Amino acid sequence: MSQEIESRIRAALRPVAPSEDFSQKLLARVIADQPARPKPRRLPSANARPLVWWLTASLAACLILAVGVQQHLEQQRLQQSGLEARRQVVEALRMTSQKLNLAYEAVKNQSTSLSDEKSGV
Amino acid sequence: MNDGALDPLDDELAKARLGERTALAVLVQAHQRAVYSLALRMLGTRDLAEDLTQDVFMQLNGNLKAIESNKHLGFWLRRVTTNRAIDQLRRRTRLPMTSFEDEQPFFSAEDDADPLLQRHLRDLLSDLSPQARAVLLLRFQEDLDPTDIAQTLDMPINTVKSHLKRSLETMREKSLGMQSARCEDSST
Numbered sequence: 001m002s003q004e005i006e007s008r009i010r011a012a013l014r015p016v017a018p019s020e021d022f023s024q025k026l027l028a029r030v031i032a033d034q035p036a037r038p039k040p041r042r043l044p045s046a047n048a049r050p051l052v053w054w055l056t057a058s059l060a061a062c063l064i065l066a067v068g069v070q071q072h073l074e075q076q077r078l079q080q081s082g083l084e085a086r087r088q089v090v091e092a093l094r095m096t097s098q099k100l101n102l103a104y105e106a107v108k109n110q111s112t113s114l115s116d117e118k119s120g121v
Numbered sequence: 122m123n124d125g126a127l128d129p130l131d132d133e134l135a136k137a138r139l140g141e142r143t144a145l146a147v148l149v150q151a152h153q154r155a156v157y158s159l160a161l162r163m164l165g166t167r168d169l170a171e172d173l174t175q176d177v178f179m180q181l182n183g184n185l186k187a188i189e190s191n192k193h194l195g196f197w198l199r200r201v202t203t204n205r206a207i208d209q210l211r212r213r214t215r216l217p218m219t220s221f222e223d224e225q226p227f228f229s230a231e232d233d234a235d236p237l238l239q240r241h242l243r244d245l246l247s248d249l250s251p252q253a254r255a256v257l258l259l260r261f262q263e264d265l266d267p268t269d270i271a272q273t274l275d276m277p278i279n280t281v282k283s284h285l286k287r288s289l290e291t292m293r294e295k296s297l298g299m300q301s302a303r304c305e306d307s308s309t
Contacts (some may be wrong), residue, residue, distance in 0.1 A: 002289065002293070005289060005292055005293055006261070006289070008238055009238075009242060009257075009261045009292060010261045010262075010264070012238060012239050012242050013158075013162070013242070013258065013261045013262040014262070015154045015155050015157075015158035015262060016154070016157070016158050016161065017154050017157070018153060018154070018157040018170075018171065018174065019167075022157075022171050022174075023150075023153060026149065026153060026171075026174065026175055026178060027146050027149055027150070029175060029178075029179070030145065030146075030149050030175075030178045030179065030181075030182060031142045031145060031146055033179055033182050034137075034140065034142055034145055034182055
């Protein structure tokens with residue numbers, strides 16, 4: 001009985017076709033809405049590939065060279081400014097030393113003349 | 122989804138994925154009958170069924186890349202159609218099932234089923250909840266087994282089985298009533 005009912009339901013529920021008019025409209029709509037075929041991506045040709053490689057390598061080499069030169073120049077500049085500072089310090093010390101010598105001489109002369117005066121009296 | 126069996130429509134699917142319109146047309150023609158029938162018997166009217174069928178195939182256009190095989194396509198179409206129909210039915214408190222006269226045939230014209238049984242079946246479909254209706258249609262229209270129905274509707278298999286059991290019991294009762302009425306007719 002159950003089998004019989006199931007087969008009868010199955011027979012009654014066989015798929016029905018939509019109207020021809022709808023079927024055509026559906027096809028037209030779906031096809032019109034389909035995304036366009038994607039364009040294949042162009043890969044670089046075999047001849048172009050070494051050129052691209054060389055260009056990339058040259059660019060990278062130039063970049064590395066520029067960075068190296070810049071670092072070298074910076075180091076030189078720092079070294080120069082260090083030397084200049086040392087020279088200025090030495091000069092300042094030398095001048096200070098001269099002034100101290102002069103002062104020392106002046107004091108020494110003054111004390112000598114004072115002692116001569118006392119002995120002369 | 123791909124069980125390794127050769128399906129000529131798998132080639133058409135591959136071509137349609139690349140944008141070939143003829144291949145897409147072949148796929149639409151191959152599946153429109155099932156989608157339309159599901160939509161018609163879920164929603165009850167031709168207009169709603171046509172709208173839903175069109176929406177489902179338009180949605181397919183955007184999802185072609187995710188479809189792996191023709192078998193997967195069938196699964197995807199049934200799933201989207203039933204889910205969208207269930208959503209529509211939930212939004213309405215009750216969708217009237219229109220009469221046979223003013224609608225395109227609800228049942229297959231080529232079957233030799235009893236018109237009374239068709240009427241009972243139609244009544245049963247309209248009385249069922251959207252989910253139960255989908256279960257019955259997937260079982261007897263699409264010939265899916267309960268496991269496939271459970272996958273299609275994201276439903277526990279026991280729920281599928283209980284929906285089927287209840288629907289069949291109702292149909293059996295109606296059928297027995299029909300037979301006894303016929304016996305009475307023939308005896309008089």
